[in-house]
Amino acid sequence: MPVFLRNTIHLLALLAALTLSAREQTDTLKVLSGIRGADVTVYNLYRENRAADRAKAMEYAELFLSSADTTAAEPLLAAVCDELADWYEYDRSLFSRAIRWRSRSLAIYESLGDRHNEALAQYRLSREYTSLGQYHRALQYVSSAMNYFERTHDTDNLIECYNILGVVYFTCRQYDRAYEWFTRYTDGARMAGDTSRMVLGLNNSAVLAYTLRDTLKARTLIRESGFLSSAVRDTSKLCKVYLNNVSLYLMSGDLQAAASTLETVKPLLRKPDETGLYYQDEGLLLMAAGRLDEAAAALGKAISAFGTGEYGSKIQHCYGILQRIYAMKGEYRNAYQALIRYYEADIANRPDEIFLDFYKVQKELEMSREQEKMSRRQNLVIFLCSIGVLSLVFILILLYGKSKRKSLEIRRQEEEIASQNELIELRKLHDYQIGRMTEELSHKLTELNAGVKDLTTRKKISAICRELVKSKDENEWREMNRFVPAFNSVFYQRLIADFPTLSINERRLCALLNMNMTTKEISEITRQSPHSINIARARLRSKFNLTGKTTSLQEFLSRYNP
Incomplete structure (x- = not known):
């Protein structure tokens, strides 16, 4: 790439970065102007020193937050509080100060309704309270955070909650529950393919x-x-694993393995608690080997390391070991002083009271969970009952609709039957009249035949009379069936499906037209004038959209024949 082009690209990138930075600064100033007591100068000093001098940046952050109104629901304030809390927790091991600022960020997230960051703050508070030895508060916060992570299927954070619960229950001597949560932690890490967590869980x-x-x-x-362990790249977790192993080897009496593991863990030490545990285990190892002076010196280093942070219970434990070492050496004055320090730490920590508070919180959480389960069961019952009632109403509506349709169908069939009966009665009347006419004609022919002298003529007249009577008997029902429409036929059903608004008379007219009957024949059957039949036919053509077309009604209706 040419030098000129490369320099141009770098210049444009720099201008874009400056523009973005200026825009961000403008947005930040706008936010800070809405926060009472916010000092923009101090905030800028905090931002400028974050990369170069983190300790100084945190001093400015604390100064900024001390004067600003941290009750304001601003994400910017919550972010600064979180960073300051992380600083005190990880870099200074001052957990009470970390809790102070973390509690403020939690309050802001609650005001904002930011449930995800609220749960993260609760989890971190539980971690800080665990380090401080206040297990009852740790249990409260981790339970609340875990409920959210379970609902949102946040597996990564949920696994960390399992570890906190395992540590809390182990410290409070509820070993069955501790084993359950450690197992969940390990299983979750195995499913996530996280070797570091898996090793720590095991x-x-x-x-x-x-x-x-x-x-x-x-x-x-x-x-x-x-x-x-060979696949673990997380130095912090690996250090915890090795320190745990040293404790296990010491408990089992394997001093050589303990010494070897201590040498392995030494380069990994970063935090005060890790350094303190290292020297504590070294003191125990030296004490077991009979090297009491060196053991006492190692315990002194452990107490010094723990003293840089808030590790009261660990310091207390070290004084307990020191008391035994001085007693073994016969230095009873030093042993007495170590014992006094031990009880002073005991008074400061009050573990018995903390355990009582822990059991109280545990019972409250268990009762709360039971009430929640009962409430869920009640809601489920109400839901199922509601579904049942709605289903019943739906079924009743369906049955009512079906009954209504059936009722309408019965009424239609009744109307059709009535119409059919009317046609039958009309045809009967027509046939009756024809029969009367046939009988009268036959009677007149018989009378006429009596006055005729020609035998041949008389025979012919008699034959005509017999034919008239026979024709009347044979064609009576055939003619009736011919002129009565089949209302249940396929033709009729298809026609009604397409034109359900046809009246009974119109349906009857369609059935008769489909039998290719003329207007005169229909007039004779229905006892209506030909003019009325023609008007009805015109209306049918309009309904069938045949107006102005050459298609006849008979042709149109023939489409519905099977």
């Missing part, structure tokens, strides 16, 4: 198994986690 379960004196199971879990 390792936590191993520690729990050793605590319950299930040595065989613990060793199996350690071997499995050790086999997978």
Whole structure:
């Protein structure tokens, strides 16, 4: 690429970045102007130092938040609070300060109705309360966050909630529940293909198994986690795994494995709690080897490391170990001083009270879940009952509609039958009149025949009379059937399907026309004048859209014949 073109592209990219930065700054200033007490200068100092000097940036962030109205529902304030909370949690291990700022971001997310970030803040609060040893609060927050992650199928964050619950229940000595949550954590990590989490879950379960004196199971879990450890790239999780393994080896008396693992974990130490646990385990290892002076020095380093953060319970544990070391050395004054420090830490932490609060919260959550389950069951019953009632109403409507259609069909059939009966009666009357005329004609011919002297003529007249009588008897029903329309025929059903608005008289006229009857014949059958029949035919042509066409009614109606 030519140098000129490359320089031009770089210049355009720089201008675009500057334009975007200026736009972002304008938007930020607009947001800050709406927050009471927000100092734009301090906020800009915080932004400028984030990359170069994070510690100084956090000082400016805290100064900015201290003067700004953090009750304002602004995502910008929540983001600064979260960053400050992360700083105190991860970089300084000052969990109470992290909780202070995390609680503010949580309140903002609640005001905004941002349920996802609200759940994330609750999970992080549970993690910070766990580190601080306030397990009852940790249980409250992690349960609330987990409910949201379950509903939204947020597997990644849900797995982390499982781990928090496992740690909380393990610390509070509810080992069955701790094992359940550690197992869920491991299974979730296995399904997600996350080796780091899987190793940590197996390792936590191993520690729990050793605590319950299930040595065989613990060793199996350690071997499995050790086999997978080579694929772990998460330094923090790997460090926890190794430190757990050191504790397990110390509990089982395998001092050589403990020493080897301590050497492995040393380059991975980053956080104060990791360093403190390292020196604590080193002190226990040296104490087991009889090197008491070195053990006491290692415990001193552990206490110093824990002292940089809020690790009261861990410091207390170290003083308990120191008291035993000094007692073994015969340094009872130092042992007494370590014991005093131990009880001072005990008073500060009050673990018994924390456990009581934890059990109280646990019972409240269990009752709340039971009430929620009962409410869901009641809602399900109401829903099913509503569905049942709606289904019944729907069925009744269908039955009513079917009954109504059936009633209308019966009425139509009754009208058709009545019309058919009317035709039959008319034809009977017509045939009766023809019969009378035939009888009268036959009688007159008979009388006439009596006065005729020619024998041949008389025979012919007698034959005519017999033919008249015979014709009357044979054709009586045949003629009637011919002129009575078949209202249940295929023709009739097809016609009514296309033209359901035809009146009874119009339907009757169509049936007669379909039999190719003339206007005169129809007039004789229906006892209507030819003029009336012609008017009815004209109306039919209009209904059939035949007006102005050459197609006859008979041709049109023949289309409906089978």
